[in-house]
Amino acid sequence: MEKEINFLDLKSISQKNQLEALIVTLESDRKRVAQDLHDDISSKLNVVSLNCHLLNTPNLSQKDITEITKTIIEYTSKALESSRRITHTLLPPVLERFGLHSGIEELCMDLNNKSGVVVHYTNNLKFDFKENSNHIHIYRILQELAKNSIQHSEATSISILFDIVNDRRTCIYSDNGIGLDINELKNSKGLGMKKIASRVAILEGSVSVESSLNKGMTVVFNF
Known part of the structure; x- marks a missing residue:
């Protein structure tokens, strides 16, 4: 019985260590994803939002409209590319x-x-x-x-x-x-x-x- 109890105690400690390791790993992954979303995608979408508001500015010349539209398209494309990169990082398709x-x-x-x-x-x-x-x-x-x-x-x-x-x-x-x-x-x-x-x-x-x-x-x- 003593051996069995010792074995169960060791098994419990092992399971606890694995659970703690899993929590640490998950939190680390969440932090990394949150940082990527904030630093990369959010910053690009802010530029898109700002330029969308600029389109409402009165008396814009055609040249200004063209430049603003070009910036919106450029940063939208960059945000999409960042989104694909983050998704690939989370779970690479080839691995799955x-x-x-x-x-x-x-x-x-x-x-x-x-x-x-x-x-x-x-x-x-x-x-x-x-x-x-x-x-x-x-x-x-x-x-x-x-x-x-x-x-x-x-x-x-x-x-x-x-x-x-x-x-x-x-x-x-x-x-x-x-x-x-x-x-x-x-x-x-x-x-x-x-x-x-x-x-x-x-x-x-x-x-x-x-x-x-x-x-x-x-x-x-x-x-």
């Missing part, structure tokens, strides 16, 4: 339709084309499409790691490997960036490691980070 492997391939292609970073992706696992609700967390983890590699670590090369390690499905992510001091990692808020740890906890896995200054960074997580 074709699964995690295709989603990561598209992510790597985007990184190669838009950021100038060379990404090497190798997958020795078979992702079950039925687990796609969990796979979104893996996708988000890779997004966060890539963002850190490009914006903070100044990396020019990224490696992503999925394989079986110690009987667990594992992802090994590494870059050739400037690295970081592991002792400062716990106090760092800019690396998004809290988000990553939360998502790994939801996947019932563990995560480890190896890095040193000017020697890149390696993040290993299983699920």
Whole structure:
């Protein structure tokens, strides 16, 4: 009975940690979306609204009307593009339709084309499409790691490997960036490691980070 009680206590703690991790992750996602909506779409729609009001100005010349109309069309198009980008960020269509492997391939292609970073992706696992609700967390983890590699670590090369390690499905992510001091990692808020740890906890896995200054960074997580 003591063993059974201890097991139930551990199970309860694990479930509580997963729930807390889920809440942290959801709130982080909500904050990011709210910021995108406020900073990007709202600002563009404000310009559209202002120019619509300008059209009611008396005695406008045809040239003024043409310029105002051009601005309205331009910023409406920008708002639509921002809306598509945010929607794609929330749930990439390729991930929903074709699964995690295709989603990561598209992510790597985007990184190669838009950021100038060379990404090497190798997958020795078979992702079950039925687990796609969990796979979104893996996708988000890779997004966060890539963002850190490009914006903070100044990396020019990224490696992503999925394989079986110690009987667990594992992802090994590494870059050739400037690295970081592991002792400062716990106090760092800019690396998004809290988000990553939360998502790994939801996947019932563990995560480890190896890095040193000017020697890149390696993040290993299983699920």
